[in-house]
Amino acid sequence: MARTPLGRVRGLGSAKEGTHHWWMQRVTAIALVPLTLWFVVSVIGLVGKPYAAVAGWIGNPIVSVFLILMVIATFYHAWLGIQVVVEDYVHAKAVKITSLLLVKFLCFVLAAASIYSILLISLSG
């Protein structure tokens, strides 16, 4: 925990990013409460419906925008959350850095793939 004078001035603590990580985990959590509830209720309404109904729902402009917001909040939140878990349990430096990079990469790719699919459905509808 030795803190250099510069580090002390910056006031970012030993994790070097201040409260930003913690704060974004809360911001995404708050956003996910209405977004996931809306999503679950909507998807329950789509159970047993034909393809056109599902594509029509996702392709609705308002729905597309909220789905993209949900995807961003979900993968941002999951990335931050898994990062904390990795930091708690993985202590070998190389393994830790590799895991953290892999988690970040996967969350980014999955978010990008979801957003791309939503846009495809929305723009082809």
Added chain:
Amino acid sequence: MASETKGPNRPLSPHLQIYKPQLTSMLSITHRLTGLALAVGTLVLVWWIGAVAAGPEALDDVNDFLSSWLGILLMAGWSYALFYHLLNGIRHLFWDMGAGLELKAAYASGWAVVAGSILLTVIAWAMALGNVGS
């Protein structure tokens, strides 16, 4: 610094196995486990949205999997995990604002999370199964 942290008589906190399992600690580890389970569950979300983008046959494949026994089992688990993590997440957010931290309140909200997550899961499945074949 070193002299503070390396004293030979420094008291050690007891190892995890020493503690008796309690509602509060069980709920805490469950929050972490459900968070990780949900992260894995996003794969199905991505698969589902991708399939809708790819067309009706691809969506049929997803639906076939989701209506299999394994699919239903996984969806049951993920739906419970979502409701649990959501409700317990709200409990966390209240704590972050400094509310509900007293032992009695923490137990009461803990039991509310357990009951609420079961209730919401049952309601969600009753609604979903009511739509099958409609």
